[in-house]
Amino acid sequence: MTLEQDFEAVDQFPVGMRVLAVDDDQTCLRILETLLHRCQYHVTTTDSAQTALELLRENKNKFDLVISDVDMPDMDGFKLLELVGLEMDLPVIMLSAHSDPKYVMKGVKHGACDYLLKPVRIEELKNIWQHVVRKSKFKKMKSIVINDDHSQGNSDQNGVKANRKRKDQFEEVEEEDEERGNENDDPTAQKKPRVLWTRELHNKFLAAVDHLGVEKAQPKKILELMNVDKLTRENVASHLQKFRSALKKITNEANQQANMAAIDSHFMQMSALKGLGGFHNQRQIPLGSGQFHGGAATMRHYPLGRLNSFGGVFPHVSSSLPRNHNDGGYVLQGMPIPPLDDLNNKAFPSFTSQQSSLMVAPNNQLVLQGHQQSSYPSLNPGLSPHFEINKRLDDWSNALLSTNIPQSGVHSKPDALEWNHFCNSDAAQAGFIDPLQMKQQPANNLGPMTDAQLLRSSNPIEGLFVGQQKLENGSMPSNAGSLDDIVNSMMPKEQSQAELFEGDLGFGWHNSSLRTCI
DNA sequence: GCGCTAATAT
């Protein structure tokens, strides 16, 4: 489309749009009517809000827009606004001589789609039809003639194009909405609520992923296994994408650290690396009870044991990995591996055998509701080969969730900073390692990897394990976030604290506010 | 049609 054409298109507006104008002041009303007429709207006027209301009630679907003064004796314009909003979902524009923000705010709060100041200018009135379009009231727009002539010759047919350069926010809305409008003719149609990934919902997600195995966990299957009403494949896909991003990031970080550790173990004499914190002199971390229950804020140390049995999560990667060796200065040397019991003793939700549904919370988000019997016995803990590690998966996932992973762009080069840092490090430059070579051998644990690589490689477990050590030692660069930070920042604030670890059913919501069921 | 990834929108 040429610029001229675009300009033309912007200039078109519906002729005959049915406007109800309300103002107790006869003069104002007359002026308003005149101006609206000039805009080629079909205008009905009344000097009382009460009458306006009756007109609207008696002629449902006979008006497209209401423009009403605020200060009126019989009925406050806001009251009218409120009632109209309640009863017919028409776009209402408030008109007032008061520029007081309080008034404006009040209008906005009550659902006014615009707030015009007297005296009204015709330029403003020319634009008001867009509110109708925006309100998705296209059905009611059927009688409105959209001037569709995009030819360049007759631009002044409406005589209103002159001052359209300031058409500001509506530029491209027009055509799109026209096209879209036909499908969008249900006034009651509301935006789809978004899914709020509560801990519990995420737990279900994890259970499904765990059940399927990370490699085979695909949106559709996960969705089926989760068996959550109203959850869509797209929801799951989106979450899965984030999940994998987090995994990738953590793994890469861990790999970095593994590299460092490996180097460290062989070149311990290097002061440069010592400065970064080596892994010798491992201090054992208390693995006893309650790290997670103590609350993230108080948890100085990430529970190491959580992550070292990821074989269940990554079924194909664990066996080949050396772990907890005492020979040869291996990176995992000295790492305490807690008995499974310690981990399993923690209460965690048996999310796997239940069906839940999402309900709409007041903020228009879908939150996990309750449970019913599931038709998916396959997710029964007893039947899931991986279930016993769910707790640790869960914990691990806490870390993932708290990690602020950019959704795109930034992480396309995972850990570029750290990678560069490493390549520029003394170790690399001293020739102990060849950064290039490392880059060429990602399978060697030495460089960023693709998701596919990650899913197939044996690195994740070890990497995570090592990463834990790093974190535990406080050797994690501050910009990578402390463990506390990771755990703390994961879930939405409402859930970040107690809820984070309990696996209880609390959503951080006040359940009473969830009454608005679908 | 699905899944994946990245990019972009809401």
Add this chain to the structure above:
DNA sequence: AATATTAGCG
């Protein structure tokens, strides 16, 4: 900031 949607590809 967290999710959703879209595009391009296999």
